[in-house]
Amino acid sequence: MDANYQIADTSGIITPALVVFREFLDDNIRHMIEIAGDASRLRPHCKTHKTAEVVRLQAAQGITKQKCATFAEAEMVAEAGCRDVCLAYNLVGPNIARAVAFRQKYPDVTLSVTADHEIPIAALGHAMTEAGTTIEVLLDVDTGQHRTGVTCCERAERLYQLIAETDGLIPGGFHVYDGHQHQQSHEERKAAIDVEWAKVIELRDKLIAAGLPVPRIVAGGTGSFPVYATKEDPTIELSPGTCVFNDAGYSAAFPDLKFPPATGVLTRVISRPTDNRITLDLGYKAIASDPPAGKRCTFPALPDAVAVLQNEEHLVLETNRAGDFQPGDELLAIPTHICPTSAMHKQIVVVSGGKVADHWDIVARDRQLTI
Amino acid sequence: MDANYQIADTSGIITPALVVFREFLDDNIRHMIEIAGDASRLRPHCKTHKTAEVVRLQAAQGITKQKCATFAEAEMVAEAGCRDVCLAYNLVGPNIARAVAFRQKYPDVTLSVTADHEIPIAALGHAMTEAGTTIEVLLDVDTGQHRTGVTCCERAERLYQLIAETDGLIPGGFHVYDGHQHQQSHEERKAAIDVEWAKVIELRDKLIAAGLPVPRIVAGGTGSFPVYATKEDPTIELSPGTCVFNDAGYSAAFPDLKFPPATGVLTRVISRPTDNRITLDLGYKAIASDPPAGKRCTFPALPDAVAVLQNEEHLVLETNRAGDFQPGDELLAIPTHICPTSAMHKQIVVVSGGKVADHWDIVARDRQLTI
Numbered sequence: 001m002d003a004n005y006q007i008a009d010t011s012g013i014i015t016p017a018l019v020v021f022r023e024f025l026d027d028n029i030r031h032m033i034e035i036a037g038d039a040s041r042l043r044p045h046c047k048t049h050k051t052a053e054v055v056r057l058q059a060a061q062g063i064t065k066q067k068c069a070t071f072a073e074a075e076m077v078a079e080a081g082c083r084d085v086c087l088a089y090n091l092v093g094p095n096i097a098r099a100v101a102f103r104q105k106y107p108d109v110t111l112s113v114t115a116d117h118e119i120p121i122a123a124l125g126h127a128m129t130e131a132g133t134t135i136e137v138l139l140d141v142d143t144g145q146h147r148t149g150v151t152c153c154e155r156a157e158r159l160y161q162l163i164a165e166t167d168g169l170i171p172g173g174f175h176v177y178d179g180h181q182h183q184q185s186h187e188e189r190k191a192a193i194d195v196e197w198a199k200v201i202e203l204r205d206k207l208i209a210a211g212l213p214v215p216r217i218v219a220g221g222t223g224s225f226p227v228y229a230t231k232e233d234p235t236i237e238l239s240p241g242t243c244v245f246n247d248a249g250y251s252a253a254f255p256d257l258k259f260p261p262a263t264g265v266l267t268r269v270i271s272r273p274t275d276n277r278i279t280l281d282l283g284y285k286a287i288a289s290d291p292p293a294g295k296r297c298t299f300p301a302l303p304d305a306v307a308v309l310q311n312e313e314h315l316v317l318e319t320n321r322a323g324d325f326q327p328g329d330e331l332l333a334i335p336t337h338i339c340p341t342s343a344m345h346k347q348i349v350v351v352s353g354g355k356v357a358d359h360w361d362i363v364a365r366d367r368q369l370t371i
Numbered sequence: 372m373d374a375n376y377q378i379a380d381t382s383g384i385i386t387p388a389l390v391v392f393r394e395f396l397d398d399n400i401r402h403m404i405e406i407a408g409d410a411s412r413l414r415p416h417c418k419t420h421k422t423a424e425v426v427r428l429q430a431a432q433g434i435t436k437q438k439c440a441t442f443a444e445a446e447m448v449a450e451a452g453c454r455d456v457c458l459a460y461n462l463v464g465p466n467i468a469r470a471v472a473f474r475q476k477y478p479d480v481t482l483s484v485t486a487d488h489e490i491p492i493a494a495l496g497h498a499m500t501e502a503g504t505t506i507e508v509l510l511d512v513d514t515g516q517h518r519t520g521v522t523c524c525e526r527a528e529r530l531y532q533l534i535a536e537t538d539g540l541i542p543g544g545f546h547v548y549d550g551h552q553h554q555q556s557h558e559e560r561k562a563a564i565d566v567e568w569a570k571v572i573e574l575r576d577k578l579i580a581a582g583l584p585v586p587r588i589v590a591g592g593t594g595s596f597p598v599y600a601t602k603e604d605p606t607i608e609l610s611p612g613t614c615v616f617n618d619a620g621y622s623a624a625f626p627d628l629k630f631p632p633a634t635g636v637l638t639r640v641i642s643r644p645t646d647n648r649i650t651l652d653l654g655y656k657a658i659a660s661d662p663p664a665g666k667r668c669t670f671p672a673l674p675d676a677v678a679v680l681q682n683e684e685h686l687v688l689e690t691n692r693a694g695d696f697q698p699g700d701e702l703l704a705i706p707t708h709i710c711p712t713s714a715m716h717k718q719i720v721v722v723s724g725g726k727v728a729d730h731w732d733i734v735a736r737d738r739q740l741t742i
Contacts, residue, residue, distance in 0.1 A: 014465050014739060047683060069684045089652075089684065090641045092699040094385050116642055117698045140642070147685055148642035148650050179682065270461045271487055271511070271519035279519050281460075285714045286738075289661040290681075310661075311550065312418060312710055313440045313460065314518050327488045328463040339683055343656045344715070346737045366717045367657075368385060 005264055005300060005332050006354040013356070016286035017266045018345040019332070020245065020360075022352035024262035025054070028244055029061050031259060035226050036238050043067045043086060043218055045241030048339045050364035051348065052080035054244060067218065067239045068364075071098045071371050076364040078106045086112045086218055088175050088239070090140060090148055096123050100131045101371045112136035114175045116149050121162055121169065128168030136172030137163045138218060141203070143196035145180040152199040157206060164212050173216035173235065176200055178224050186226075186256040193227045204235075222246075223254050247338035248298045249291060263348070264332040265297070265341065267315070269325045276318050278325045282333055283313035288340035297333040376635055376671060376703050377725040384727070387657035388637045389716040390703070391616065391731075393723035395633035396425070399615055400432050402630060406597050407609050414438045414457060414589055416612030419710045421735035422719065423451035425615060438589065438610045439735075442469045442742050447735040449477045457483045457589055459546050459610070461511060461519055467494050471502045472742045483507035485546045487520050492533055492540070499539030507543030508534045509589060512574070514567035516551040523570040528577060535583050544587035544606065547571055549595050557627040561598045568602075575606075593617075594625050618709035619669045620662060634719070635703040636668070636712065638686070640696045647689050649696045653704055654684035659711035668704035 005021060007013075033039045039062030046055060046068050055066060055077055065084040066077040074085050091099055091113055102111055115121050115137050128135050139160045142149030150156045164171045178196065183189040204214045215235060219228045222240040229238055242250050246259040267282040287297055294307045302319060309316040315333075335341040342348070343365045350358035363369070376392060378384075404410045410433030417426060417439050426437060426448055436455040437448045445456050462470055462484055473482055486492050486508050499506050510531045513520030521527045535542045549567065554560040575585045586606060591599045593611040600609055613621050617630040638653040658668055665678045673690060680687040686704075706712040713719070714736045721729035734740070 012465060014469075016738075090698065092641050092652075093639050093701075094383060098385075116644075120698050123699075142644055145680075146644045146648060147680060147682070147687055148644055150644075268464050270463050273487075273513050273517045273519055273521075277517060281463075284659075284661045285711050288655075289659070289711070290655045290664070292663070293661070309516075309518060311518070312714075316518055327461065327491050328494075330464075340656050340660070343683075346739075367387075368717075 004260070007266070007351050008355045010266065010330055013266055013349060015266050015268045015330070016282050017349050018263060018342065018347070019266050019349045019351055020263045022350055022357065024260050025244070026057070028246060028259045028262055029058055032240060032243055033061060033063070036229050039063045041229070041236065041238050043237040043239045044244060045069070045221070045239050046073050046077055046364070048241045048245050049342055050076065050362045051360050052076055052363055053360045055080035055082055065237065070364065070367060071095065071102065072367050072369050073364040074102060074111065075369045075371055078109045083108060084110045086138070088114050088138070088177070088218065090114050090116055090120060091124060092120050096120070096127050098371050099124065099135060100127050100133070103128070103133045103135060104131065105371060110136065112138055112172045114138045114140040115163065116140040116159065118159070118162060121159070121166055125166035125168040134168055134170055136170045138172045138175040138216070139163065141174045141176050141200060143176055143178050143200065145178060147179070149175070152203040156203055160207055160212060161210070171212055171214070173214045174200065174204070174218070176217060176219040177221060179221050181224050182253060184253065184255065189223065190227045193224055197231075222250055222257065226257070242339060245338045245342070247336060248334045249336040261334045261338070263338055264334050266349070267331055267333055269327050269329045269331070271327060272322060272325060273316075276320060276322045277308070278317050278319065278322050280315045280317065280331065281313060282315040283311055285312045286344055287333060287335050288337045288344070290340060291336040295336060297335050299331050299333055301331060375631070378637070378722050379726045381637060381701055384637055384720060386637050386639045386701070387653050388720050389634060389713065389718070390637050390720045390722055391634045393721055393728065395631050396428070396615070399617060399630045399633055400429055403611060403614055404432060404434070407600050410434045412600070412607065412609050414608040414610045415615060416440070416459075416592070416610050417444050417448055417735070419612045419616050419713060421447065421713055421733045422731050423447055423734055424731045426451035426453055429615075436608065441735065441738060442466065442473065443738050443740050444735040445473060445482065446740045446742055449480050454479060455481045457509070459485050459509070459548070459589065461485050461487055461491060462495060463491050467491070467498050469742050470495065470506060471498050471504070474499070474504045474506060475502065476742060481507065483509055483543045485509045485511040486534065487511040487530065489530070489533060492530070492537055496537035496539040505539055505541055507541045509543045509546040509587070510534065512545045512547050512571060514547055514549050514571065516549060518550075520546075523574040527574055531578055531583060532581070542583060542585070544585045545571065545575070545589070547588060547590040548592060550592050552595050553624060555624065555626065560594065564595055564598045593621055593628065597628070613710060616709045616713070618707060619705045620707040632705045632709070634709055635705050637720070638702055638704055640698050640700045640702070642698060643693060643696060644687075647691060647693050648679070649688050649690065649693050651686045651688065651702065652684060653686040654682055656683045657715055658704060658706050659708040659715070661711060662707040666707060668706050670702050670704055672702060
């Protein structure tokens with residue numbers, strides 16, 4: 001295996017196995033804080049790891065706020081000791097009642113949620129008032145991705161005013177996610193982000209002039225948070241996700257970001273069906289398949305391999321080194337996209353100092369814990 | 372929602388939710404047996420559902436044999452009462468010891484496994500002999516997919532002979548999987564399968580002439596099992612997987628197969644970010660992403676929708692009917708590929724007579740149960 005990713009004794013590891021290399025993980029958390037300037041500016045997204053131990057490692061370095069997308073993640077984060085949770089996912093249907101249940105189960109945890117439409121705003125306000133409690137609501141602002149949110153215009157102003165006027169709701173600021181800013185050049189990315197940011201600030205200032213509080217702007221993902229980090233605005237909360245583990249995809253997409261992949265999937269050769277093929281136990285039930293077929297992972301120890309077929313439990317590689325491998329031999333795959341890969345595994349094997357040191361449950365892979 | 376997929380009260384269903392429609396499921400099991408001619412000819416692959424209740428429903432219709440790919444699936448199937456389990460996945464590494472553990476935990480269950488190489492054959496024989504037990508081994512025969520297995524030639528004969536000569540192993544026959552036979556025309560598919568089948572039979576007859584038993588040939592998937600079903604060979608065990616639930620992908624790929632999709636993913640609109648877009652809580656953490664982006668599901672009630680963006684928790688559709696939808700409105704998505712979709716969910720909501728009737732745990736989504 002690659003010198004950077006050593007595991008002394010793999011004989012007890014059932015493959016395919018998600019593995020985290022502790023030293024890289026610690027470095028990535030440190031580097032994230034370095035870019036932010038201060039741990040207090042960060043609200044990382046836990047969807048990448050879904051793991052209480054990672055929340056606690058971040059807390060040990062001073063990160064006290066977390067962002068999430070599901071109630072399972074929110075509950076995992078609260079159970080891990082975090083007292084400030086932002087559920088950046090517009091609530092509809094049974095999630096309105098789950099927000100009440102969360103407030104009741106964790107009364108000492110600040111839960112903020114996002115909204116972008118009158119109907120859920122009214123439903124959430126009604127539910128909170130009925131329950132005799134309140135919740136902070138961030139306006140979901142669309143800065144060009146057109147995935148969720150409202151663009152910075154009169155409708156955004158009216159909705160924020162509505163949040164402020166609705167019993168049970170407290171206006172908490174904005175949520176700004178810009179996953180569409182995928183310019184490889186940092187300068188081009190920064191320029192595109194700044195055009196949108198100017199509109200966000202204009203909206204903010206209008207609302208403040210109208211007497212409304214805008215206490216925070218939760219902004220950015222892994223690709224954009226270094227841009228927001230350079231702005232001297234004390235209300236910005238930076239919310240990168242992927243970089244805590246990082247992956248081969250973000251390493252290639254954003255060359256300015258220096259986060260080595262901290263996780264891999266250990267896999268074994270199960271067959272050598274032809275002279276130039278080896279087949280691994282690494283199907284798309286164990287590694288994310290949102291990247292195109294053939295581009296779902298890389299092998300540090302076998303960079304020339306070409307993935308020619310993947311099914312649920314198999315990955316077939318073509319390589320002129322196939323003859324070097326026997327069934328049972330191991331390889332480490334670096335996933336192209338780690339976030340949906342983590343969600344496929346019940347546990348992560350923790351390697352420290354080149355040895356298996358621990359196992360962490362990926363608690364929030366389930367969509368419902370108790371709430 | 373589509374008239375075929377009605378759910379009377381969805382208010383308590385947290386979305387995204389995997390849903391099975393019981394009547395379609397029962398029909399699909401019945402139709403699978405109809406094609407096979409008799410339930411005793413079937414050894415369906417449980418990877419599609421990973422659910423004990425489906426194994427029991429199949430048993431109630433006379434299916435007593437199951438095929439699987441992981442030890443978690445094997446254990447789930449054994450716990451569901453099945454006494455004849457084929458683990459059609461070549462064992463290496465810790466899976467050798469797990470085979471021993473399985474034999475010890477379930478001594479009354481016949482466990483057969485596959486092999487295609489001398490090294491694991493020796494390791495498995497050694498482990499079984501040490502444990503004072505035996506296991507049936509099927510030779511994994513490659514009929515052109517080149518994913519695993521050996522082609523029908525001298526090497527195949529030698530390996531089968533080796534299995535027969537290895538203490539602790541019992542030659543159990545062949546495993547023949549041909550997922551590459553994706554001809555849309557049944558006649559073309561049949562012609563291609565028959566060319567390969569002739570080689571399998573030639574190999575079988577040679578081995579029998581040499582005095583070796585070849586008691587069974589586990590053959591085919593959903594696309595090919597109807598072809599094997601027409602052959603009057605009592606040693607054939609038909610092993611379709613997908614058709615028990617079926618999906619939009621196989622319905623389109625194999626028009627000769629009449630299995631309606633029995634499962635869907637219930638989803639809700641969470642945003643309407645532009646005039647022609649609606650955004651659903653249906654990311655690729657909840658629906659399989661091995662089909663290309665934009666083609667991962669269909670909506671019976673919104674056939675004109677075009678999927679323009681999908682992330683981990685979001686699916687953005689463009690439709691000129693966007694104005695008809697409000698946040699909280701529901702849609703049912705039919706997955707293009709159900710097998711890796713099932714593996715993403717902890718539970719399946721069971722709908723019968725148009726009402727939520729039960730919840731089944733997708734037990735074998737975890738890769739390890741107790742063994």
